[in-house]
Amino acid sequence: MSVPAIAIRKLVKRFGETTVLQDIDLEIPEGKVSCLIGPSGSGKSTLLRCLAFLEEATSGMITINGEALGFFEDANGRRERLPANQIRAVRTKTGMVFQQFNLWPHMTALGNVSEALKLVRKVPKAEAEERAMVQLRKVGLENRAGHYPSQLSGGQQQRVAIARALALEPKIMLFDEPTSALDPELTGEVLNVMRDLASEGMTMVVVTHEIGFAASVGQQISFLDHGRLLFSGPPAEIFAKPRHPRLEQFLDTYLDRGASMLA
């Protein structure tokens, strides 16, 4: 078997006394869409943030394409922080899309998408903007390039945020509930962009309450509950009856139109 896009080994995350993630072992396959589902507060965002190195795990190890992210842990549990440039290099393999979009309000859509190319990758301005336009076209927003975030709908802002992440050509895209801040009628345009991305073979990790999306696009579903990974597998297996009582309870709460077919 090939190296997984992401391997998570015995990951533990505590905030002070509270254990938020407990012994997570999970492999994210390359070129597939992995969905992370679970009740609110179960630790989904924290896990994704560990993958983006926005949070540092308390123990355990994450590798991305076989390279350790942030820390190296040997068999005896001895842990060592990797040098900053190495951390930076591994982090460039992932792109992140946030629930709240987090577009920079003082830059246009084009500015948001081209900024890191210019500033971090040192791409000349004209080329950076050309490459940013390619990404905006991809999410269907080339005609909004000069708009500021405040002039865009939530769905458009999230598509710009996706373009911003894609501009840096990540190997893996991380999404944290990308549609949950949107009005229901705007979720479709974002999910469609994500479907397109999936069909191009992008490795994606998606935290989502859109059970319909998870069931139809997800190729691996992982169910997190109280900081533990209760199970992980293909949708057919996860949603097959009889279900784990915690999952049954979760589905009762979050069942949407798309998931009604699973009931």
Place this chain on the structure above:
Amino acid sequence: MTPKLFTLLLEAALSTLGISLVSIAIGFVIAMLLSAALLSGKSIYILPARLFISFFRGVPLLVQLLLIYTLLPVIGINVPGIVAAIVGLSLCTAAYQAENLRGGFASVPPGLIEAADVAGFTGAQTFIRIRAPIALRLTFPALVNEAIMILKSSSLVSVVGIIEITKMAQDLASSTYQPIPIFASAALIYFVINSAIALLGRYAERSLKGASA
């Protein structure tokens, strides 16, 4: 009140305006450096920045100016009055501007900084391209206010030998025995300059708003 006298006042107004604007600009740069220090998370930067801000907000500007003017020659640095004036006003306004900016920096949504972080920005790049411009937009009205305050406070630089509007008005009043028209003219000049600053500020604020949330 002859046109000759009014011209003298206007010339003095140029000193006031020049010294104030240069001090505000220098003070702004220092205030940003102080903000960066306060946000660094390292106490070797934070503590001196805090001390600086408390000192220059806590000691009267008049005393600061006199101190700079008399202290520097003692330690072997001879400065012309204009330099002492600009140094004094700059350091003072830097402290106030840093204090204004603090609220703005605190209001920058953390998610915007995280977005820069995952895109590979260094801390300095995030400060310059994300945090500072957003904090500035949020606190811009307070900055305009501070510019007006400094312009008015600049009357104090006469103590280091600068002839600005107020000093010129005093001199002219005592030499011509026409204090009322002269002081009224001085007041008018201050009023016009500060109204112009307020107006420009509002215009700039609107165009900044147009370019953000």
